Amino acid sequence: MSGGLDKGTEKQILDAAYKVIIQKGKQGARMQEIADVAGVNKALLHYYFRSKDKLYEAVLQNALTEIFKHVTSNVDFSLPFKDLLASFIRNHIHAIREGGDILKFFLSEVWTNKDELVPKLREFLQTADGSLPKLFQARVKKAVKDREIRNVEPFHLLMNVISLDVFFHIVGPLFFMMMNVPKLYQKKLESDRTDQVIEFVWEAVRYRER
Amino acid sequence: MSGGLDKGTEKQILDAAYKVIIQKGKQGARMQEIADVAGVNKALLHYYFRSKDKLYEAVLQNALTEIFKHVTSNVDFSLPFKDLLASFIRNHIHAIREGGDILKFFLSEVWTNKDELVPKLREFLQTADGSLPKLFQARVKKAVKDREIRNVEPFHLLMNVISLDVFFHIVGPLFFMMMNVPKLYQKKLESDRTDQVIEFVWEAVRYRER
DNA sequence: GTCTATACCAAGATAGAC
DNA sequence: GTCTATCTTGGTATAGAC
The missing domain is CATH 1.10.10.60 (Homeodomain-like)
Structure with missing residues (x-):
């Protein structure tokens, strides 16, 4: 009515x-x-x-x-690599949290319903802006050449960053349960997560004199 | 019949x-x-x-x-931390590959069917050997004190290692598709993955004089 | 455009012969 | 223990009144 x-x-x-x-x-x-x-x-x-x-x-x-x-939230690729990484991760984690349960849904459906979903995804990506991975890759290569970071494979780096962000978001709660982490400490771990990841990744890739 | x-x-x-x-x-x-x-x-x-x-x-x-x-495959916690990490990751990735599609199934079901699955999981963990995370945590703390590695939160480290292993296994194929990675290069990335992760994690945590 | 009633079918479950 | 036949439920879909 x-x-x-x-x-x-x-x-x-x-x-x-x-x-x-x-x-x-x-x-x-x-x-x-x-x-x-x-x-x-x-x-x-x-x-x-x-x-x-x-x-x-x-x-x-x-x-x-x-x-x-x-x-696709805008990333400034002209930043020094360290700052780029930090802002990229911050954006990304923020996006994941905003996105709520959509990611979980996708991970779920991609497995049980991939015959229908994968073509759909492909089709969608045709129209979407696919430049981000390319830009990221180029920027990584430049950073290696400029000795901002050690020689890392761009694909693995991107994969690593996304893994660290997304997986925690999805499995974290389960993990807490399995390890009997007290509620209060969970909160702390969650709020520390972003900075932890940024530091972890940066330490993993930064260039060092030998 | x-x-x-x-x-x-x-x-x-x-x-x-x-x-x-x-x-x-x-x-x-x-x-x-x-x-x-x-x-x-x-x-x-x-x-x-x-x-x-x-x-x-x-x-x-x-x-x-x-x-x-x-x-639960046996890990030797008395190894130097670098070697421990390597063997842990190798074991882990190997286990993931052996496990086939079970992990994908769980990630899938945990989301759509968590009311039934989570209690079941909890119950199962009661009987299972829950000592691994505890042992790992203790070993990390020791490594920090001995200046084998920098000061990292054990939980995050464990989470990171698992993320890097599991997420790639699950989402990698999808990722390849999205980024139009050629088949041959996929193979290379896959076989490089284990060593990449080991190096990545070790560089991220190793202790350095300042 | 919105509702009620109902057709239709697929899937889980059972009865009963062998 | 294994089969065929059948019941039951519940879910998608449609017809038709308002």
């Missing part, structure tokens, strides 16, 4: 679908639950998005956009 | 379930497919394991055992 504070039924449904599907994955999500969360009738989902597949596609599109919005 | 090369129907079913569920997750797995893979009738799944839930539990138990078998 068109109550006063209506934000458009279609968007309402899409938002609800987003929430539910991100949590439970494609298989786990139920049309009924999406309808409930949206506060509308189940039949309306089919009215606006013909099928679950279509709805899922729409959600995927949103999620991808959301992620890349953060990732 | 009790054909000659029968390895026991129950085990046959369990093996099939393991394969299918690891690939598709709990929600995605179909009893029919499991039956097909096992080469038996669907009804037999219910005969041996009353329900899908029970079957899932059995698979989970197996997967957990499988993972921890590798993880």
